[in-house]
Structure formats: structure tokens, C-alpha cells
Amino acid sequence: MLPPPQLILSLLIGSVVLAGCATKETKPAEPPPQPVAAPQPAPAPALPECKEAPAKSKTAAKGKTKSTAKEPDCVPRAADKPATAAPVAPAAAAPAPAANTGGYDLSRNKPVTDSSKAVAGEGTPVKGINDWEGEISGIPAANSRFTKLKIGMSTREVKSILGDPTDWGQYSTGKMWIPFYLGSDRIRMEHVYKNEGRLIFAQESLGATGAFLVWIIHNPNERGYR
Numbered sequence: 765m766l767p768p769p770q771l772i773l774s775l776l777i778g779s780v781v782l783a784g785c786a787t788k789e790t791k792p793a794e795p796p797p798q799p800v801a802a803p804q805p806a807p808a809p810a811l812p813e814c815k816e817a818p819a820k821s822k823t824a825a826k827g828k829t830k831s832t833a834k835e836p837d838c839v840p841r842a843a844d845k846p847a848t849a850a851p852v853a854p855a856a857a858a859p860a861p862a863a864n865t866g867g868y869d870l871s872r873n874k875p876v877t878d879s880s881k882a883v884a885g886e887g888t889p890v891k892g893i894n895d896w897e898g899e900i901s902g903i904p905a906a907n908s909r910f911t912k913l914k915i916g917m918s919t920r921e922v923k924s925i926l927g928d929p930t931d932w933g934q935y936s937t938g939k940m941w942i943p944f945y946l947g948s949d950r951i952r953m954e955h956v957y958k959n960e961g962r963l964i965f966a967q968e969s970l971g972a973t974g975a976f977l978v979w980i981i982h983n984p985n986e987r988g989y990r
Contacts, residue, residue: 812838866911868900876902876983879962880990884979892916894976902961902982910960910980917977919953919965929955929963930988949978958988 868890876882887901892915904911912925934953939945949966953975956962964979 865904866913870900870903873901873903873982876961876981877985879956879981879983879986882962882981882983887979887981890915892977896976896978898978898980900980900982904961904982905959905984908960908982908984910957910963910982913963913977913980915977915980919955919975919977922955922963922965922977926957926960930958931956931990933990952978954990956986956988956990958986959984961986 868888870888873888874886882901884899887899889897889899891897894916896916898915900915909926913922932953932955934951936951937949939947940950946969948968951967953965953967954962955965961983962981963977964981965975966978968974968976
């Protein structure tokens with residue numbers, strides 16, 4: 765006996781509904797793909813030390829250089845490595861030679877071209893031997909004998925170094941007219957040396973015969989006469 769058509773239709777509809785429900789079930793999410801690390805190159809093996817120096821290049825025709833060296837399969841020995849030159853420190857500048865000034869600093873002096881017009885006080889004041897104070901004017905020549913002198917030397921000592929002057933003379937100073945002044949420098953003596961300049965000596969005191977150097981005037985153009 766066949767089932768009624770209504771039963772068959774109900775069974776078919778139920779099957780379709782169950783199939784649709786089965787297809788709507790949520791599938792489990794798939795895990796994200798994991799990044800794949802790039803393969804690392806294997807470290808190059810350490811090269812052994814060369815037993816001989818690497819081959820040098822040969823020079824071919826037409827000025828071209830043809831290398832005969834192969835790929836390096838060793839490292840140069842310490843003896844084969846070119847020595848690196850140590851940096852050379854620049855040589856220190858040699859100090860400028862000191863001017864021939866007899867030991868005095870005459871850097872502020874100006875040249876004297878006419879010894880008779882030299883003005884006291886425009887030169888370099890110095891303190892010499894035996895507590896004598898004096899002055900040096902002008903700029904000495906390179907071979908000047910005046911650079912051997914010192915303020916405070918006596919006329920006799922100066923003559924032992926330079927010899928006799930080519931000319932000489934004497935004159936009185938303003939101290940001559942000071943009442944009751946009996947000290948030094950009342951009278952001055954002037955010695956002239958050709959191509960050297962002039963030397964001024966001050967009398968030690970009233971009645972004394974000695975005189976001492978108080979002023980050196982450098983003048984390479986000195987005529988030699990007053």
C-alpha cells in the first residue's frame with residue numbers, strides 16, 4: 765500500500781529545511797598564515813693567511829692594465845701589508861732671530877737719520893750698570909759696534925771697545941744753572957763715530973773728571989763729524 769501523497773510532500777519539505785539549516789552553520793575561522801623567515805646566507809668561511817704575497821698586475825699594450833690576480837682565497841700576511849705612514853706633525857715655526865740690539869728691547873724705536881736732531885725722550889729709557897739711567901735712540905745696523913755698549917760705561921771703557929771717536933765736543937745742560945746743584949749731568953760730552961752714531965756722556969759731579977754713558981744714538985748714516 766503506497767503512502768498518501770500528502771505524507772510524501774511533507775517528508776520532502778522537511779528534508780529541504782534540514783539541509784538549509786545545515787548549510788547555514790558557521791564554519792570555524794582558519795588561523796592566519798604565519799610569516800616565513802627569509803633564509804640567512806651561511807657565513808663565509810675565514811680565509812687562511814697567504815703564504816706568498818698576492819700577484820701584481822701586468823701592464824698590457826696601449827697603456828691598459830690587465831690583472832692576473834684571481835679571486836682572493838687567503839688574507840695577506842702582516843709582513844705583506846703596506847705600512848701606513850704615521851702622520852707627520854708640522855714643524856714648529858722657528859723663532860725669529862733677535863735683533864742685534866745689545867740686549868735692550870728697542871722695538872718702539874724709530875730710525876734716526878740726523879743725529880744732531882735726535883730728541884731726548886723719544887727713544888727707549890733703560891737702566892744700565894752702576895745704577896745709571898739713560899736712553900737709546902734709533903735702530904742699530906746689523907754690524908753695529910754700539911750693541912756692545914751698556915748705559916753707565918765710562919768713557920775709558922767705551923774707548924777700549926770702539927777706539928777713539930772721529931769727532932767729539934762738550935756742552936752744558938740746564939742743570940748747570942740750578943743754584944747750589946752739585947750733582948751729575950751738569951756737563952755732557954758727545955763722541956761721534958762714523959757710520960755708527962753718537963754717544964753722550966754725563967759728568968759724574970762738579971769737579972769730577974769721570975763721565976759715564978747716558979745716551980746711545982744709533983745712526984748708520986752718521987757722517988762722523990758734529
